[in-house]
Amino acid sequence: MSKINTRSPFYASFSTPTKPSPEFTCTIANGTGLSISQEGIITEPQFEQGTIDSFTSSDSGFADGKYAVVTTDTLRTLVFRLLIPSGFSNTSSGFLDCTLTFTQPAKVTTGTTPSCSGGPTLNGSIPGVALNAGGNTSTINLASYFTQGTSSIAGFTVNNPNPSFMQASVSSSTLTITSLNNGGVKKLYVSAFDNDTNTCRPVQTITVTITASSAFTCTDANLKGGSITQAGVLTDPALVGTITARKLTSGGSAISGPPYNVGANSSTGSVSKTIFFDVTVPSNYTNAGATIECSLAIPQAGTGLDAMTCSDVTLTEQSIYTDGTIKKGKVTIKGTEGTIASFDPVDFGIVSTRTARNIDFTITVPSGFSNTGSSVVCSKQVFQPPELNVCNFDGGDTYYMDLIGFPSEQDICESGFPRARTAVFCTSDEIDTAFGHTVCINNQPFKGFGQFYVVDTFINNNIARSNSGTFYIWQIGNNGVIEDVWEYDCEGGGIGSGNSVI
Numbered sequence: 001m002s003k004i005n006t007r008s009p010f011y012a013s014f015s016t017p018t019k020p021s022p023e024f025t026c027t028i029a030n031g032t033g034l035s036i037s038q039e040g041i042i043t044e045p046q047f048e049q050g051t052i053d054s055f056t057s058s059d060s061g062f063a064d065g066k067y068a069v070v071t072t073d074t075l076r077t078l079v080f081r082l083l084i085p086s087g088f089s090n091t092s093s094g095f096l097d098c099t100l101t102f103t104q105p106a107k108v109t110t111g112t113t114p115s116c117s118g119g120p121t122l123n124g125s126i127p128g129v130a131l132n133a134g135g136n137t138s139t140i141n142l143a144s145y146f147t148q149g150t151s152s153i154a155g156f157t158v159n160n161p162n163p164s165f166m167q168a169s170v171s172s173s174t175l176t177i178t179s180l181n182n183g184g185v186k187k188l189y190v191s192a193f194d195n196d197t198n199t200c201r202p203v204q205t206i207t208v209t210i211t212a213s214s215a216f217t218c219t220d221a222n223l224k225g226g227s228i229t230q231a232g233v234l235t236d237p238a239l240v241g242t243i244t245a246r247k248l249t250s251g252g253s254a255i256s257g258p259p260y261n262v263g264a265n266s267s268t269g270s271v272s273k274t275i276f277f278d279v280t281v282p283s284n285y286t287n288a289g290a291t292i293e294c295s296l297a298i299p300q301a302g303t304g305l306d307a308m309t310c311s312d313v314t315l316t317e318q319s320i321y322t323d324g325t326i327k328k329g330k331v332t333i334k335g336t337e338g339t340i341a342s343f344d345p346v347d348f349g350i351v352s353t354r355t356a357r358n359i360d361f362t363i364t365v366p367s368g369f370s371n372t373g374s375s376v377v378c379s380k381q382v383f384q385p386p387e388l389n390v391c392n393f394d395g396g397d398t399y400y401m402d403l404i405g406f407p408s409e410q411d412i413c414e415s416g417f418p419r420a421r422t423a424v425f426c427t428s429d430e431i432d433t434a435f436g437h438t439v440c441i442n443n444q445p446f447k448g449f450g451q452f453y454v455v456d457t458f459i460n461n462n463i464a465r466s467n468s469g470t471f472y473i474w475q476i477g478n479n480g481v482i483e484d485v486w487e488y489d490c491e492g493g494g495i496g497s498g499n500s501v502i
């Protein structure tokens with residue numbers, strides 16, 4: 001803030017101007033490198049900013065991520081949907097569609113000037129592949145499905161237009177397909193080539209069917225929070241999945257909105273009101289796309305003020321270091337950050353085994369309650385790691401994590417897609433029950449700085465996309481101890497949605 005003395009005792013004041021955030025446009029994205037082969041195989045462009053979420057085309061001959069072969073050069077138009085990175089004025093819009101064109105060359109194998117001739121040919125067709133979701137693999141010997149021409153086959157190339165559905169790679173003549181978290185049916189394309197001049201490159205199409213492992217339930221939706229004002233205005237709870245309707249009775253009519261009003265509470269005291277939510281199932285479950293109904297009892301204030309209790313309080317980011325020092329963490333009171341006045345005990349002694357500790361936190365009651373200004377004591381169980389190297393723990397499992405941390409779980413969906421590909425050891429046997437356990441790299445606790453990290457049970461280069469389904473986030477302290485576990489979903493773009501599952 002700056003101040004100019006104009007004429008005493010009068011002053012004019014102004015705020016130092018800040019540079020406005022620009023709008024993310026296709027010019028800024030600057031996609032280059034798009035190409036289409038004679039076989040109709042699309043090589044995706046590279047964008048200077050923004051990340052490809054998906055692409056489509058309304059041109060004839062486009063299906064399953066490729067074009068049909070043409071006998072005359074044909075202009076093709078593709079629309080690439082990009083995730084808008086953070087730092088732009090339209091980041092909250094989630095996506096931007098950018099159009100690029102390329103002329104698909106004709107494939108002509110006869111006449112005096114063929115576009116290609118000779119080369120490998122197809123040998124039958126590759127059978128479909130069926131996998132369960134979650135990192136399962138299948139291998140195919142490509143040499144069995146192509147026949148060499150005049151010269152031997154020099155290699156194979158793979159085109160995967162669905163990287164959020166599966167991973168595919170070729171080593172020598174072995175194709176390896178790995179499922180990700182989504183269920184469905186998609187296509188994969190493989191071609192063979194030799195080193196002769198202007199020879200053709202035939203393409204095999206592989207149908208990959210991935211079966212999700214379980215159906216989505218209200219337990220997975222994990223509805224938490226939400227609020228209702230005394231006048232009846234509903235704020236949706238946090239959850240995994242997407243709310244499409246809100247109802248006062250099971251199977252009843254949807255409440256119109258926004259805003260969504262569930263009726264005022266005319267009594268002095270608060271009441272509990274059960275709201276029924278229609279939730280669209282995310283893409284990585286057997287019932288993906290279906291709608292399930294989940295209910296949640298939400299307190300509604302009355303005309304008078306209620307006293308704050310521990311049920312209004314959420315304690316997060318608490319942990320204990322190996323020397324017994326306590327990290328105070330944060331408190332949220334009905335969605336607003338509150339104040340922890342003190343905690344008891346102030347520290348613990350050193351332990352030789354992982355030990356559960358109960359800590360009493362004294363929280364100052366904010367305005368909006370009948371006991372405003374007083375204190376409420378709420379307890380939380382936190383695990384203290386042993387002083388010895390917990391990374392030598394007999395048990396636990398290997399997980400895969402992105403070593404780039406984020407200040408908040410809400411920053412991850414807008415980050416440009418992190419990748420869970422660095423192997424780490426965790427003393428927990430399960431990814432979702434890892435709270436209080438320790439993350440290790442090179443047999444030493446991982447220094448996490450209290451940041452949030454994406455994690456999976458297998459190498460996942462397509463985690464945290466709008467169409468990659470639910471995933472897990474660990475918040476890790478400086479001593480490697482996991483301070484919070486989140487289940488999250490970036491579906492729809494923006495900051496995504498999810499819940500702490502501890």
